[in-house]
Amino acid sequence: MNKYLLEIGVEELPARFINSSLEQMKNYTSKILNKKRIPFDEMKFYSTPRRLVLLIEGLPDRQEDLEQEVKGPSKKIAFDENGSPTKALEGFMRGQGIKLEDIFVREYNNVEYIFANKIEKGRAVEEILKDNMADMIKSISFPKSMKWGGKNLRFARPIRWLLSIFNDKVLEFDLEGIIASNITRGHRFLGSSNIEVNNVEEYFLLLKDNYVIVDRDKRKEKIKYSCEKLAREKGGNLLYDEDLLDEITNIVEYPTPMIGRIKEEYLKLPKEAIITPMKEHQRYFPVINDKGMLLPYFITIRNGNEEYLDIVIKGNEKVLDARLEDARFFYNEDIKEPLENYVDNLKDIVFQEKLGTLYDKTMRVQKLAGKIGSYLEVGEETKKNIERAGYLSKADLVTNMVEEFTELQGIMGREYAAESGENEIISLAIYEQYLPRFSNDELPTTTAGAILSIADKLDTISGIFAIGIQPTGSQDPYGLRRQALGIINIILDKKLNLSLEELIDFSLYIYVEENGLAFDYYKVKDEILKFFDGRIKNMFIDMGIRYDIVEAVLGTASDDIFDLKLRADKLNLWLDKKGLDEVLSAFNRVKTLADKSENNEVKRELLVKEEELNLYDTFSSVEEKVIDLLNRKEYDSALDCMISLKEPIDQFLDNVMVMVEDEKLKNNRLGLIKKISDTMLLICDLSKIVNK
Template structure:
């Protein structure tokens, strides 16, 4: 029989941001449970609305599979007496396994015979296993924030109000701290019944739909998207696409009905983001734009209900967004009365981090660090001026009335107020671009000044936090250091910047000492930051499709130029397709193994006595020169080709020359030669890290 099990956890409105992870936890727990308990099933489906988390197991077996196992008992000499009769030890073993003496057989183990029995454990009813485990599954779910209610020990994102648990047409009852599972669910909070009896799993979806609940999230999402686009087209526009906002709205309504409202034309005179931010971030509205992406005086929102009294709902929403935009207009006009530069001094009153000073302190550090990075990159004079000016103004908008009310507009208002204050286009844009990228997949800085300022801002935070011992641990990363490190790496790769991470970290840490008098173990902190970056680089390169061993081979060189690492990884990835790769790797693994035993790469020509070592030495001298020339041109594949031309003389050397001889001078000279070859190879990559597939 193809059974279906349905579990619905009824809750107070669940925060949209918790839904995805919660459903994943439910699926992972259930999948593991079914596999561990030997229960066959076809599919696990998850769904949700703001008031319910839904788990459906389709194609569920009736019983566990029987467990067949061979159980080892006492040795033959203990199981039988000298006459071959069963002893009490054997009888006790057989009785304990629920078997008979006829089931016993002998089998050798470690040179001695032992008695065994075949034991069959009959599978339990799946219904009983579900009863025993579903409460534990619910308790196992963790949230970024959880709560307790009604004197219960149970913690959950929101209070659990009911549980529906059914196997086909039968209630699978269990008790979760006084909340007893049943076949009763609830419809829409205002439009549906609060007592809906489900007679069979198959009628669950339809009965809830009758009560204004669309359980399937994808169905709700498509309904929202289609309805919003239709309303926008009727006004000659399109919705401003935002997949994240669409997902969020999908998770905060059970019965979506899109509606369209209007805003005053005068608000369109405000900067575009000033209108969009209150709509999207505060009210969960879709802005409407024309074909040229200009804002139109409309917004689209989604009502959690039907079309009854829709005019009143539209007016209410228009009133709310109107008040928001009126505030924004007031703040904008007030902020414009003073040039942005005048706001910088006020940053002295805002603490960035207790041990790292104020936002003014951070501003000065960012400015100095950005200037150093600009000089390192040898940017032009005009760009250097823009970098320095943008650094000074970088955080000024944080004390404006607009950003105080709408924090999401940091950087955006800095750009707008800088333009109004007479700053040039590049300086103004760099102030905005310092925050890019804000999340995975976000846009990257388009200007050199913006890229440099963004790197400086992010690196200042990373260096400061590591210096005072605030480092990411597990899932804890309160200052978003992982995200900021990834941002720096993405900018470097996008702009093809040749930057030494080690030198950048030096710049940042020196400035902390100069400006803040910060005391810390310099070498330890720098090493920790480099290791932190290498971890992010490794993960990012693997996500790009590079093999882990290629990434390890590049990182092992100690190179800290991210863009150069990417070039090497690309070249090595292609180069490894060579047919003779296995022989090449064997040769260089032999080199690396012996090289690790030498403390120097010094070689004295007069101590070379065997023809094979003389030949290797002379061939290497020619190759080394070519390798270095190729490295200077970043022709890493060609450099590798030159190195593998050493394969034959290396093999001949190892086959015919004893390295570890009694004569210490000759031994160390030979080790030095091997070390010299290894060190040159490491200037490209560490081939000993490569795993031949």
């Protein structure tokens, strides 16, 4: 079996572009091979900052032959009265490249037609690859692309060479003047710039000899292992960060770890003020002890060998010293004033043109958080903490430290609040207002922090919707989807019983009262509710809840997210226990009729048939119990009560004519059915359940 290797050689690619590029290469190539009927054993992808590599193993010599049954003219016009082929048949055979003995007659739609089995011989695989690789490269898209050298081709960075080998043969193709060959390049400074590759097998060995580890996974493992080893040698542990490791892996071709020292005086700074410049700006790994405290070391990766490593380490130490000296200066300047003194400065920073300044947002969040706290009936001490944390929540955004290192928002607020003498709950809530920042991030641990976080996120969502900037497709410039998911996660984690509609009312009212913002109140409110419904559906489904169960609970009048999750969990277990047939058959019949009624009023004196009297009395006996169970959130038990109505419902619907001419009788019977349906809808909408 054959192997094919393609290498796209480029100027250094941004680390964040590499994984997406490889995925696009995989999708395009797989699609082409499948379309062209070319089987293969395995497709592998490799990358460094200077190359994207495709390796296909187990390729055949030729693509599979294609056998097609083609339909020609009808038999009636294919032959003349003497049985000789007509011009119609001759034209068909000529067009298909077949002879008379290749055709056969088969009936199609009660008419006899001429058919033929046409075999298209497979082409050589190397020819097909040669014809398609340039288009594959052109198909790769990037968030930002560039043009160079007068070419029409766009790519993330200029393409400098192409290597294309089929076994031991160059598979040449032209990409706008860039001719594929068997020449590659090694490490920019340590390797050769002209390496001739004679076959696929020697490609990886030749690059390794030229200081390039093509396999990304091997580079990543080498970086992780060697960094952990260096940390242990200093009696510490690597402060591991998967995202940082991935980024470093994508920016080096030949990784060599090195460890440097941090001056002791900088360790007096808050931990995050040291870690953030190290990780976010310098791509250094911190070293910590068993208690999580920083040790005076950092570990970084050199894209090269160990030659002159001591000089490189000293250079990195000087760079970090300068960064940390800035951080120390900013910190010392910032703590000269208590945190509350920075609040007024927020009046000079615009949050959003139509939504006011950061000071305006602070006042709204403080007020909204207070309303949520009152709604949840939190204690007086917690109310005071919420109010104070809300007032101070954005103050750190105008400090020197956060203006320089924006990643420290909230973190420095927590540190400066503690430095200013605020209590621990207030300090922590200032930090927790931003949680969760991303998927699977930590959630607020304090009640004050949870409420402040909900208020901050809901204020942003409400304001942006009110001015008509809604997320569309992949466009979500204010991260509203992420913030809505954050609110849902906090509510579920803290088991908070909150009416989503009332929360939105609180937030929108504040915009009207505090900012005088003009908008279509009810339209905006409805849009926000629908927006949250979409996020709730997706999150519940991601949690493993069946789609129809999600629809069933969202079909109720409840807008309490935690309550909806509780209903979904209990309904899921209840349906598994009961079986669907008896449940759905009874409720769906009721729901269908109930939709025809405008009210649920029932007069017992108008119930004349035994079956309707029996249904009314049976329902009356369970209705109060169902309401009590709903108040206790025992939804499964409430469902048990309702399903006890199955037999009287069936008897009623089988023996009583509902849609009679007598309007009073008809409306009374519909009212009874609607009353039962409305009670069931207090639990869930079983008509949404799919009987699989």
